Amino acid sequence: MEFGPILSTLRRHKITAFLLVAEIALTCAIICNAVFLISQRMERMKMPSGVAEHQLVMLQVANIGKQPDAKARTEADLAALRRIPGVKQVALVSQVPFTNSSSNSSIRLDPKQKLPTLNATQYFGQDLIKTFGAQLVAGRDFRPDEYMDYDAVMRNVDLVRNRTPSVIITSELAERLWPGESALGKRLYFADIGVRVIGVVKSLIRPSLFLGDDAAQWSMVFPLRMNTDNASRYVLRTDPRDRQRVLAAAATTLRKLDPHRIILKKRTLDEIRSDFFRNDRAMAGTLLGVIIALLTVTALGIVGLASFWVAQRRRTIGVRRALGATRSNILRYFQTENFVLATIGIAIGMMLAWGINLFLMQHYELPRLPWFYLPVGAVALWLIGQLAVLGPALRASNVPPVVATRSV
Numbered sequence: 001m002e003f004g005p006i007l008s009t010l011r012r013h014k015i016t017a018f019l020l021v022a023e024i025a026l027t028c029a030i031i032c033n034a035v036f037l038i039s040q041r042m043e044r045m046k047m048p049s050g051v052a053e054h055q056l057v058m059l060q061v062a063n064i065g066k067q068p069d070a071k072a073r074t075e076a077d078l079a080a081l082r083r084i085p086g087v088k089q090v091a092l093v094s095q096v097p098f099t100n101s102s103s104n105s106s107i108r109l110d111p112k113q114k115l116p117t118l119n120a121t122q123y124f125g126q127d128l129i130k131t132f133g134a135q136l137v138a139g140r141d142f143r144p145d146e147y148m149d150y151d152a153v154m155r156n157v158d159l160v161r162n163r164t165p166s167v168i169i170t171s172e173l174a175e176r177l178w179p180g181e182s183a184l185g186k187r188l189y190f191a192d193i194g195v196r197v198i199g200v201v202k203s204l205i206r207p208s209l210f211l212g213d214d215a216a217q218w219s220m221v222f223p224l225r226m227n228t229d230n231a232s233r234y235v236l237r238t239d240p241r242d243r244q245r246v247l248a249a250a251a252t253t254l255r256k257l258d259p260h261r262i263i264l265k266k267r268t269l270d271e272i273r274s275d276f277f278r279n280d281r282a283m284a285g286t287l288l289g290v291i292i293a294l295l296t297v298t299a300l301g302i303v304g305l306a307s308f309w310v311a312q313r314r315r316t317i318g319v320r321r322a323l324g325a326t327r328s329n330i331l332r333y334f335q336t337e338n339f340v341l342a343t344i345g346i347a348i349g350m351m352l353a354w355g356i357n358l359f360l361m362q363h364y365e366l367p368r369l370p371w372f373y374l375p376v377g378a379v380a381l382w383l384i385g386q387l388a389v390l391g392p393a394l395r396a397s398n399v400p401p402v403v404a405t406r407s408v
Contacts, residue, residue, distance in 0.1 A: 028349025050203030052133025093125030102208035139199030306392035334393035
């Protein structure tokens with residue numbers, strides 16, 4: 001197919017051709033970045049939690065007033081919850097993943113260090129590692145004699161200073177603090193208080209990601225025993241098929257032990273996670289809608305332009321048919337013409353997509369757009385363009401040679 005006649009025709013319709021090229025370029029630029037943002041949201045929603053999500057349920061309770069016998073009440077609660085059929089582990093914990101409420105602390109590697117090295121989440125609770133189902137990849141879990149009462153520590157910090165408490169950290173936090181080294185036996189400092197790393201878990205996500213996804217796995221677990229005056233979340237581990245039954249039974253059990261207690265929430269961890277990423281799903285859905293709308297508008301623009309040109313060139317097409325052009329020649333001509341316009345628009349759109357990404361990087365801290373998203377957008381627009389022009393091109397190929405003999 002000679003490109004000369006095509007380029008000659010496009011020069012005679014500069015404004016129309018420019019508008020279509022501009023539409024394709026803008027669509028390409030937006031689609032490339034939108035697809036990239038969707039992939040970012042989808043990847044974020046898949047981030048590992050480090051816990052046995054499908055086996056965990058949570059009940060958040062609230063007492064009316066301070067309980068003078070909170071420790072005894074907590075032990076009675078835990079004992080009763082363990083007796084529920086199907087319950088494997090129970091713990092009263094300070095925090096639960098994906099709850100968007102986080103207790104954190106600054107970490108130093110040297111007690112004389114002026115500025116902290118980083119900020120990490122603190123998890124408290126007896127048997128938390130076992131209940132959560134976190135996977136130890138180095139070291140060990142806490143021994144029973146290592147646990148201290150949270151209230152006692154808060155009243156007298158010297159209880160901690162007089163001994164070196166243990167801590168379990170995540171593998172990402174260990175690598176961030178001591179790259180390429182074993183974290184076991186190393187010490188962390190909180191002001192002048194030092195703790196010793198005795199274990200490393202593969203993963204344990206922070207309850208809130210306010211510091212960004214890069215810090216999502218900077219978590220620590222301390223051997224502090226909680227009671228219902230300083231913690232409100234009971235976590236139970238059971239088989240996935242028993243979760244709803246166990247939730248209902250646990251709520252009934254806790255109400256029987258204290259009818260005045262308020263159960264604020266009772267949910268599976270899967271439900272908690274789903275709510276946590278609700279905005280990400282909404283954003284991905286919105287961007288997907290934008291992509292579909294843009295592709296639809298672009299396809300309709302191509303159809304409209306091609307139909308307009310077919311109507312304008314009926315006599316010219318008839319002349320070509322009379323001179324021996326076949327239907328496939330006419331069909332190929334319009335498809336090639338559209339391919340040329342789409343290619344120009346896509347080339348401009350790729351440069352525009354890169355520019356938009358640089359703007360988003362500077363103002364919204366988004367990562368750089370990977371190069372392979374550009375050809376993905378190009379292929380999508382090429383396919384849409386060829387499909388959109390197919391109908392008008394088929395109509396053009398069906399123009400009979402007799403049209404050439406008619407007066408204008």
